[in-house]
Amino acid sequence: MGFTLEGxxxxxxxxFRALAGVDMQVAPGERLALIGASGAGKTTLLRxxxxxxxxxEGCVRLLDGEPWACSPRKLRGLRARIxxxxxxxxxxxxxxxxxxxxxxxxxxxxxxxSLASLVLPADPQGAQAELARLDLADRLYERxxxxxxxxxxxxxxxxxxxxxxxxxLADEPxxxxxxxxxxxxxxxxxxxxxxxxxxxxxxLHAVDLALRHFPxxxxxxxxxxxxxxxxxxxxxxxxxxxYAAEGGLPLAGSVAPDEAPAIVDLPPLRCA
Amino acid sequence: MSTAVRxxxxxxxxxxxxxxxxxxxxxxxxxxxxxxxxFEAGNLNAMGHFVAGFLPPETAPDFLALLGKATVETxxxxxxxxxxxxxxxxxxxxxxxRSLSIARLGPGRGGWLxxxxxxxxxxxxxxxxxxxELVWALLFVRVFGLGAAAGVLALGITYGGMLGKVYGEILxxxxxxxxxxxxxxxxxxxxxxxxxxxxxxxxELVSYTVYxxxxxxxxxxxxxxxxxxxxxxxxxxxxKMLNGGEAASILATFLVLVLAAxxxxxxxxxxxx
Numbered sequence: 001m002g003f004t005l006e007g008x009x010x011x012x013x014x015x016f017r018a019l020a021g022v023d024m025q026v027a028p029g030e031r032l033a034l035i036g037a038s039g040a041g042k043t044t045l046l047r048x049x050x051x052x053x054x055x056x057e058g059c060v061r062l063l064d065g066e067p068w069a070c071s072p073r074k075l076r077g078l079r080a081r082i083x084x085x086x087x088x089x090x091x092x093x094x095x096x097x098x099x100x101x102x103x104x105x106x107x108x109x110x111x112x113x114s115l116a117s118l119v120l121p122a123d124p125q126g127a128q129a130e131l132a133r134l135d136l137a138d139r140l141y142e143r144x145x146x147x148x149x150x151x152x153x154x155x156x157x158x159x160x161x162x163x164x165x166x167x168x169l170a171d172e173p174x175x176x177x178x179x180x181x182x183x184x185x186x187x188x189x190x191x192x193x194x195x196x197x198x199x200x201x202x203x204l205h206a207v208d209l210a211l212r213h214f215p216x217x218x219x220x221x222x223x224x225x226x227x228x229x230x231x232x233x234x235x236x237x238x239x240x241x242x243y244a245a246e247g248g249l250p251l252a253g254s255v256a257p258d259e260a261p262a263i264v265d266l267p268p269l270r271c272a
Numbered sequence: 273m274s275t276a277v278r279x280x281x282x283x284x285x286x287x288x289x290x291x292x293x294x295x296x297x298x299x300x301x302x303x304x305x306x307x308x309x310x311f312e313a314g315n316l317n318a319m320g321h322f323v324a325g326f327l328p329p330e331t332a333p334d335f336l337a338l339l340g341k342a343t344v345e346t347x348x349x350x351x352x353x354x355x356x357x358x359x360x361x362x363x364x365x366x367x368x369x370r371s372l373s374i375a376r377l378g379p380g381r382g383g384w385l386x387x388x389x390x391x392x393x394x395x396x397x398x399x400x401x402x403x404x405e406l407v408w409a410l411l412f413v414r415v416f417g418l419g420a421a422a423g424v425l426a427l428g429i430t431y432g433g434m435l436g437k438v439y440g441e442i443l444x445x446x447x448x449x450x451x452x453x454x455x456x457x458x459x460x461x462x463x464x465x466x467x468x469x470x471x472x473x474x475x476e477l478v479s480y481t482v483y484x485x486x487x488x489x490x491x492x493x494x495x496x497x498x499x500x501x502x503x504x505x506x507x508x509x510x511x512k513m514l515n516g517g518e519a520a521s522i523l524a525t526f527l528v529l530v531l532a533a534x535x536x537x538x539x540x541x542x543x544x545x
Binding site for chain 2: 050051052072076077078079080081082083084086090091092093094095099103104106107108109111114115118163
């Protein structure tokens with residue numbers, strides 16, 4: 001599912017101007033990374049794309065319609081087709097992993113099925129299959145508060161993979177993982193998007209990860225788009241300007257570009 | 273201290289504290305709050321006499337049989353009343369919960385409708401619990417006659433109002449992010465409630481419900497008033513006949529029931545932990 005943003009601006013309730021004049025056009029099946037210093041507006045931008053934050057100005061077009069002009073029922077249907085991986089996994093600590101993953105389909109399941117699944121998980125095989133790709137298959141019936149930060153982040157990722165969205169969004173999905181695991185996880189996201197032909201937008205803190213894995217890279221600075229280029233055309237000077245306030249490029253490191261795993265045929269991730 | 277690092281909240285805090293004290297003082301005066309009177313020799317003596325009248329507790333077998341029957345009746349009425357209250361409170365409490373509002377995520381339209389419905393539900397809950405259960409009971413006695421039905425209905429309505437308000441507040445004060453995320457992924461409200469809010473809020477909801485059940489057991493004194501039987505009626509009779517020993521046994525039963533409710537609540541909370 002592609003989308004278009006035209007002159008999108010957003011001011012948060014506390015008066016902070018998070019986005020201003022953002023134009024962006026993304027075709028179905030494109031994969032792009034959002035990079036930029038923290039506080040630049042990456043999260044807000046992703047939430048606008050996910051139709052969960054309504055921009056104050058400008059126009060959002062998702063698929064072929066404007067989400068904010070839809071009826072509530074249609075908007076709900078649209079949201080069920082968008083999967084956003086949050087930076088801090090919003091999963092109740094007492095919930096079991098299987099329930100947290102199956103929750104990805106709540107937008108598609110009828111209410112009776114959702115409720116019945118709380119008593120007896122409706123599709124444990126499906127949940128386990130997604131967890132297996134993230135090397136968490138053995139944690140299916142574990143409680144989420146027994147997991148580490150990086151494992152919980154992968155459970156949240158498994159939920160969105162299980163949702164099978166047409167628009168896959170990820171907000172710093174690897175912020176709690178070590179460099180090698182980050183590499184594999186970002187590759188997995190890309191592999192999923194390529195295999196299913198869906199659009200992928202991920203914000204990443206590590207510039208090298210973004211440049212290695214994504215064909216298109218968007219630099220966000222002070223709520224506006226600084227550059228929107230193919231990864232190969234992103235220059236050192238542009239990056240320096242993007243991170244001027246942070247005084248250095250944030251890198252994931254560890255895996256050199258030439259030994260980065262191929263996008264297809266990934267082995268299952270090793271345990272963190 | 274330089275003005276740059278002074279806590280901007282310090283002055284308002286001081287102001288609110290002073291305002292609270294200034295308001296509290298006349299209220300204490302009005303309520304004739306004089307704790308010293310408790311410890312004057314004459315008063316201590318009078319209280320001692322009153323308490324002594326309750327000893328020893330009555331333990332005659334036929335009274336204990338009566339007490340047992342009354343206890344079972346009271347438990348039955350309290351449980352029926354709470355069941356009714358929960359039925360009333362759950363839908364109203366859910367309506368109050370703003371974190372379950374899809375409109376708040378930003379709908380196309382209709383946000384004001386949710387606000388209106390919430391205000392209505394708040395009003396209904398206020399009426400339900402604002403009228404004391406005794407008044408409700410007296411009203412229903414005119415329909416059902418003297419007996420348990422009026423009492424159970426009165427309890428259900430008043431406690432439904434209390435439970436609904438507190439359910440809504442417990443749900444609102446639990447972490448709203450999980451439920452918001454689910455709603456943003458197209459989930460319905462009820463499914464989002466069960467997957468996103470209940471895991472965090474279930475313990476509080478259960479312990480408050482059990483606490484209200486405990487209150488309902490005590491409120492059976494009201495039941496006695498409308499002739500519903502149970503411990504309340506027994507208490508009424510004993511007090512009227514100035515039989516302190518019987519009253520003491522009844523009070524001891526109340527104490528045991530309260531302890532039992534406490535244990536039940538603890539058990540359920542541990543199960544849900």
